Amino acid sequence: MRGIVWFRRDLRLHDQPALTAACQECDEIVPLFVFDEPLLQSDVFGPACVNFMLGCLRELASSLAARGVMLQWRRGEPVSTVVQVAQELKADVVYWNRDYEPAAIERDRQVQLALAERGIRTKTFKDHVVFEAEEIRSATGEPLQRYSAYRARWWAKWQATKPSPLTSPAFKVSTSVPSRSASRSLPSPIELGCDPVVPWIDPGERQAQMRLQEFLGKSVHVYGEGRNRPGIDGSSRLSPHFRFGTLSVRTAVHEALAALAKGGRVSRADVLTWIDELVWRDFFQQVLSAFPHVAKGPFRHVAVPPVREPGxxxxxxxxxxxxxxxxxxxxxxxxxxxxxxxxxxxxxxxxxxxxxxxxxxxxxxxxxxxxxxxxxxxxxxxxxxxxxxxxxxxxxxxxxxxxxxxxxxxxxxxxxxxxxxxxxxxxxxxxxxxxxxxxxxxxxxxxxxxxxxxxxxxxxxxxxxxxxxxxxxxxxxxxxx
Ligand SMILES: Cc1cc2nc3c(=O)[nH]c(=O)nc-3n(C[C@H](O)[C@H](O)[C@H](O)COP(=O)(O)OP(=O)(O)OC[C@H]3O[C@@H](n4cnc5c(N)ncnc54)[C@H](O)[C@@H]3O)c2cc1C
Incomplete structure (x- = not known):
């Protein structure tokens, strides 16, 4: 069986559910990344993001190559591009991790439909959050609107389930997959329409792991105060890694709790405060997922002062x-x-x-x-x-x-x-x-x-x-x- 793993905001090998499932179930896997042209041409995806993403992709491509697998990449409109690649490569299944932004949900629905029409199966996985919106609900089954209530349920669910990180999968090396883009290097920032800049935070899975360990070994002990002090290195600076999935949020929670369990000079309050920020992250993901109208306007219409007239x-x-x-x-x-x-x-x-x-x-x-x-x-x-x-x-x-x-x-x-x-x-x-x-x-x-x-x-x-x-x-x- 041949499976395509469509990488999106999960640019890593470790604790990567779609990749792990594909490696377990398929004889051949083809990792694929699509540069979303309409998104790149819009002003929502700035040069800082593009350069960081390219750095992450370069490392991903080289980690895959070291395991004998070539990252395939294409540029274009994602729905037609993924469908075309799946047909070209005669894939049986396309695997990906779920995204909760309204536009991404619609894109994925269209890909799923188009692939189904061509007899190609799809499998999707939870990855970007610890708990998806449906997993944390009120007693009456409603999405939660207050962070404090959400947080209490999040921790209860964590204690009950303790979702474990997955290890890096074993790859079966395939020689039969055509490698149209394998020999080409990834596009440059200029080719993608933006200036090259050295990302202010180092990109890639290795850097994410190193930064996590550095933070848990040092700054986390003063996080409660340090996170509010812009002049010092007081917070983890891992958010770009969570954004592009070079670090799994499950792994981060486990490692933080492991640092706490080791004892020593670790401050319990500081570590738990840091994990609570990851709970805020899950909370806002569930808000967007359960109330997608927030992406276009206020969650609720409240009596706030009027804004200035245009001019x-x-x-x-x-x-x-x-x-x-x-x-x-x-x-x-x-x-x-x-x-x-x-x-x-x-x-x-x-x-x-x-x-x-x-x-x-x-x-x-x-x-x-x-x-x-x-x-x-x-x-x-x-x-x-x-x-x-x-x-x-x-x-x-x-x-x-x-x-x-x-x-x-x-x-x-x-x-x-x-x-x-x-x-x-x-x-x-x-x-x-x-x-x-x-x-x-x-x-x-x-x-x-x-x-x-x-x-x-x-x-x-x-x-x-x-x-x-x-x-x-x-x-x-x-x-x-
Ligand atoms: C106006 C405004 C806009 C913001 N826009 C973004 C954004 O586009 N992307 C983004 O990731 N964060 C955003 N944040 C939240 C927060 O500022 C960043 O997540 C944080 O500064 C990242 O630094 P860090 O990785 O060192 O965080 P740490 O303090 O080390 O926290 C660990 C992780 O928890 C998450 N986190 C922390 N604070 C928040 C928060 N308030 N809300 C949600 N998640 C949080 C992040 O993933 C972060 O990496 C915004 C905050 C404000 C006030």
Whole structure:
């Protein structure tokens, strides 16, 4: 029997359910990757992602080649391409791991139908999450809308089932599969329509494993505090690996619990807090899966203040936010880091999102789209879930009209301003006292620091206190209606 393994967001050999099943059931397997042309041409898949993905694919291709199997790759519209390859190679079965984004679900449905019409079977597997939406439900069988309730059930299910990771499968080497693309190397970023950049986080399965071990051996012990400190290496930085599946989320949970079981200086609270973030990840995947309308708009229509009317002023504010020119150093550092590296720490993502929505009163979906186009870990479920959380429109949203004060956040989480100086170099000589609110610097301080506000660094785009009052007052008017 000949099986095709269609790799998508699972670019690894270890603990890979579709690949393992194909290796067990087939005499010959053909690994396939399809560069989705319509997706690559859209602005939702930015250069950071493309370059990271290519790095992962290069390693996958070489790991497969070392086992005598050639990764086949094609470019095109995925439905017709997969069907065509399956026919060309006379495949009996096509295997893949499930994806929960609405567009991916529709794509996979069409592939399944088209293959069935041609007598080719399909087998799909859970991989991207620890538990799928149907596995965690309320007592009445409904999807859960509150993270706290979801988390309690997730842990109960984990204790009851403890899903084990799979080991790397044994490959049966095939010599009869035509290798049309085997001798060709993978396309370059330029061929895929984007500039080559060295990914800020090293791609590939090996790097993912190394980073996981490094994190569990070190930073996880201070994770509770470290994750909020943008100036230090305080979180795992594994999200791009989870996004492209170079690391299995099951493996990550097992390894974290194993580190805890070993004892020593491991902090139980910190490890469990870290696993809880993976539960948030599963939670947002189940929200997208159970309520696909969130991908297009708010989960619920709540009385939030109106956004600015389209026009020149709105465009000016949005551009300044995107380019990191708001006059609020912590926001600007985050946005510039995002533009330069495809990365931003979670705390700064929350501050930048709150600033866009509440201080600038711009619609959260424009921020959501911009993050998708830039982030290395761009993921519809996590991105949408977090933006809706910040906008208070989501399932489990930030309560009330909570508004981050960017200067206070900055003083609390980047007290020495190290993170700010890394990405806003014009503030490098500004003293600690003024780094969080440089517009308050007296002129002689500006001279001393070689940074004049309005010339070298922008004055604040809006006054935070005034913007906050406006937002709250507009919110009250909406609620009173
Ligand atoms: C406005 C906004 C947009 C975001 N967009 C994305 C996105 O597109 N893709 C993405 O993976 N994360 C997104 N996040 C969540 C979070 O910022 C990143 O997952 C986290 O910063 C990744 O860093 P890490 O791997 O070091 O995480 P760690 O702190 O080490 O956490 C471990 C893993 O848990 C998951 N995780 C952590 N925090 C969250 C969270 N709040 N929601 C869901 N999963 C989480 C990630 O997979 C992460 O790799 C967003 C957050 C905000 C506020």
């Amino acid at each position: 020149g002023e709105r465009d000016r504010l949005f551009q300044a936010w995107r380019e990191g020119q708001t006059g609020y150093p912590i926001v600007d550092a985050g946005m510039r880091q995002l533009n330069r590296t495809g990365w931003m720490p979670n705390r700064v993502r929350m501050i930048a999102a709150s600033f866009l929505i509440k201080d600038l009163r711009l619609d959260w979906q424009s921020g959501e789209r911009y993050f998708m186009s830039q982030l290395l870990d761009a993921d519809v479920a996590a991105n949408n879930g977090n933006w809706q959380w910040c906008a208070a429109t989501g399932t489990d949203a930030m309560r009330g009209h909570r508004i981050f004060n960017p200067a206070l956040q900055s003083k609390k989480f980047d007290p020495g301003g190290e993170y700010i100086c890394l990405y806003v170099p014009e503030l490098a000589k500004v003293s600690r006292k003024w780094i969080h609110e440089p517009h308050l610097m007296p002129v002689d301080e500006q001279t001393r620091a070689g940074c004049y506000i309005g010339r070298d660094y922008p004055a604040p785009l809006v006054d935070h206190r005034q913007a906050r009052e406006e937002y709250l007052s507009l919110g009250k008017q909406r609620t009173a209606r």
